[in-house]
Amino acid sequence: MNLSAETLEKIETTIPKYPEKRSAVMPLLHFVQSEQKYISNEAIEWIAEKLEIEPINVLEVVTFFPYYRQEKLGTVHVRVCRTLSCALMGAYKLGDELEKALDCKMGHTKEDGSVTLEYGECLAACGTGPVVLVDEDLYEKLNQTEAVGPMLEEIKKRAQAGAATE
Amino acid sequence: MAAVERKILLKHADEDYYSPSIDSYLEQGGYEGLKKALAEKPEDLREAVKDSGLRGRGGAGFSCGIKWSLVDRKSGKPIYLICNCDESEPGTFKDRQLVHKDPHQLIEGMMISAFANDVALAFIYIREEMPLGAKILEKAIEEARAKNLVGENILGSGYSCDIVVHRGAGAYICGEETGLIESMEGKRPYPRIKPPFFPAVLGLYQCPTIVNNVETLCNVVHVVNMGVEEYTKIGRHGNTGTRIWCVSGMVKNPGYYEIEPMTMKEFLYDVCGGPLPGRKFKGCIPGGGSMKILGAEETYTDREGKSFSFDEIIVDYDGIAAAGSMSGSSGMMILDDSTDIVEALANITAFYAHESCGQCTPCREGSLWTKKITARMCTGGARPQDVDLLYDMAGNIGGRTVCPMGYSTTWPVQSYIEKFRDEFDSKAQANECGMKSFDERLIEK
Numbered sequence: 001m002n003l004s005a006e007t008l009e010k011i012e013t014t015i016p017k018y019p020e021k022r023s024a025v026m027p028l029l030h031f032v033q034s035e036q037k038y039i040s041n042e043a044i045e046w047i048a049e050k051l052e053i054e055p056i057n058v059l060e061v062v063t064f065f066p067y068y069r070q071e072k073l074g075t076v077h078v079r080v081c082r083t084l085s086c087a088l089m090g091a092y093k094l095g096d097e098l099e100k101a102l103d104c105k106m107g108h109t110k111e112d113g114s115v116t117l118e119y120g121e122c123l124a125a126c127g128t129g130p131v132v133l134v135d136e137d138l139y140e141k142l143n144q145t146e147a148v149g150p151m152l153e154e155i156k157k158r159a160q161a162g163a164a165t166e
Numbered sequence: 167m168a169a170v171e172r173k174i175l176l177k178h179a180d181e182d183y184y185s186p187s188i189d190s191y192l193e194q195g196g197y198e199g200l201k202k203a204l205a206e207k208p209e210d211l212r213e214a215v216k217d218s219g220l221r222g223r224g225g226a227g228f229s230c231g232i233k234w235s236l237v238d239r240k241s242g243k244p245i246y247l248i249c250n251c252d253e254s255e256p257g258t259f260k261d262r263q264l265v266h267k268d269p270h271q272l273i274e275g276m277m278i279s280a281f282a283n284d285v286a287l288a289f290i291y292i293r294e295e296m297p298l299g300a301k302i303l304e305k306a307i308e309e310a311r312a313k314n315l316v317g318e319n320i321l322g323s324g325y326s327c328d329i330v331v332h333r334g335a336g337a338y339i340c341g342e343e344t345g346l347i348e349s350m351e352g353k354r355p356y357p358r359i360k361p362p363f364f365p366a367v368l369g370l371y372q373c374p375t376i377v378n379n380v381e382t383l384c385n386v387v388h389v390v391n392m393g394v395e396e397y398t399k400i401g402r403h404g405n406t407g408t409r410i411w412c413v414s415g416m417v418k419n420p421g422y423y424e425i426e427p428m429t430m431k432e433f434l435y436d437v438c439g440g441p442l443p444g445r446k447f448k449g450c451i452p453g454g455g456s457m458k459i460l461g462a463e464e465t466y467t468d469r470e471g472k473s474f475s476f477d478e479i480i481v482d483y484d485g486i487a488a489a490g491s492m493s494g495s496s497g498m499m500i501l502d503d504s505t506d507i508v509e510a511l512a513n514i515t516a517f518y519a520h521e522s523c524g525q526c527t528p529c530r531e532g533s534l535w536t537k538k539i540t541a542r543m544c545t546g547g548a549r550p551q552d553v554d555l556l557y558d559m560a561g562n563i564g565g566r567t568v569c570p571m572g573y574s575t576t577w578p579v580q581s582y583i584e585k586f587r588d589e590f591d592s593k594a595q596a597n598e599c600g601m602k603s604f605d606e607r608l609i610e611k
Binding site for chain 2: 017018019020022023024025026027029030051053057060061064065066067068079082083084085087088089120121122123124125126127128129133136137138
């Protein structure tokens with residue numbers, strides 16, 4: 001497994017925080033996915049060995065949680081909340097707009113690997129809907145046209161920056 | 167006089183002078199409650215929380231003090247405290263405010279609760295969709311540790327306790343306490359069957375475990391600071407303290423409001439500004455997506471046979487229960503006359519179908535079928551008998567599953583149909599296509 005020194009250090013400091021090693025499976029998956037953009041079979045076996053459990057114990061967690069991916073996520077991960085409050089405020093329309101503006105089909109990753117665009121369930125920011133989570137940043141009140149522009153710029157900027165480093 | 171907010175938990179959160187840093191919290195008298203608590207006996211603190219009448223703010227509204235009193239203290243095993251910050255009930259966003267804007271209040275509440283229950287290791291289970299919140303909490307814990315408010319020998323009292331932040335990965339079911347515990351153990355979050363797995367006896371690693379909501383733990387700080395007598399003056403009997411209501415949907419001023427019990431009319435008009443211009447309220451989902459809807463035109467009858475209108479419903483645990491629903495996680499979603507009720511239900515059922523963990527057949531299969539039937543009612547292809555089918559099927563889910571999520575699938579379907587049957591019938595018969603109201607309406611403010 002090829003992981004950065006920083007990620008490895010995070011992993012080493014996290015495991016002893018738990019009374020039982022197996023509890024660290026979620027944080028370890030988070031660390032690996034944030035570096036590699038997905039959870040490979042190699043990663044599953046590596047984590048299993050690290051935590052002294054069977055690979056199936058890691059796989060069952062990976063396949064349960066929507067956040068863990070076995071296919072590579074785009075450089076930028078865009079999640080549009082589609083649950084009721086946001087839907088009432090125009091989340092579906094926003095989703096259509098983003099599909100066009102980013103030239104990316106909803107629920108898919110662009111072929112060049114720059115953007116993953118998908119609907120997500122309630123992001124717990126219902127009072128300011130519709131909302132979108134771009135990687136770790138929340139954008140709110142996106143039924144106002146002037147709010148969408150800056151978000152799109154940021155997404156495109158991050159996608160380009162990602163392409164430049166690869 | 168117009169009804170107003172009463173800010174206790176959110177007193178400083180949105181003020182200009184305030185930041186999530188420990189200095190800001192200490193300036194406002196932060197951690198005084200912890201100092202006070204450490205000088206008391208743990209059992210006295212537990213008694214105080216029980217006497218305060220503090221009820222859980224996460225959904226069920228169970229007494230926090232009684233929950234603590236059920237903990238098995240004779241087993242000799244360690245006792246764990248877990249803060250449930252897996253806020254994922256549609257319409258709820260109060261924990262987000264508390265965590266992002268005032269993390270130290272939560273940490274102080276956790277440390278007091280941990281001390282009161284002889285806990286040596288506490289966890290915060292925060293949902294994946296709040297990455298910033300997890301960072302803020304981790305930073306706040308480090309700040310508190312540097313000031314000896316978390317960690318070894320806290321403030322020289324001889325008491326030690328640490329807090330670990332644990333991030334979820336996008337599963338609603340982790341908000342259910344036994345599912346959360348399974349997830350903390352590194353497994354799939356399949357809820358456990360009760361009995362025997364009551365967390366107070368057999369929780370995390372089969373040890374006694376307390377799982378409390380963020381807002382509940384924040385309230386503990388104020389119970390200690392104010393004392394039981396002062397605290398119980400807030401709110402009304404059986405509903406002590408303030409509650410933070412999250413208002414979203416078709417209302418003039420959506421947002422989060424910390425209030426004492428008041429009527430629905432006072433709340434929706436004085437506090438939330440009333441309906442959007444030219445619109446009329448159709449109803450409200452009072453406590454997060456899984457709760458039964460309250461119709462705005464409906465007449466309600468309480469247990470004593472007294473009837474009252476939507477406007478007269480008292481916005482607290484017992485008031486909403488008297489109207490036949492639950493205050494749940496206090497996420498209030500408002501629907502108005504422009505909202506298509508069938509589409510609203512289709513949206514909600516899609517959520518629960520997505521979030522069913524799949525352990526119990528009635529919920530796994532039932533939630534999918536409620537989604538499929540409501541979807542075809544909206545997009546064409548429904549049959550007139552679908553309304554009865556949907557209603558009947560939903561009634562066979564709740565109560566037949568390991569965890570209460572079965573009811574989350576049942577209650578919306580049943581209550582929407584009972585209260586807005588005409589709309590369902592006409593939609594099922596018309597065989598029309600298109601999700602109209604969601605697609606075409608863009609709200610301008």
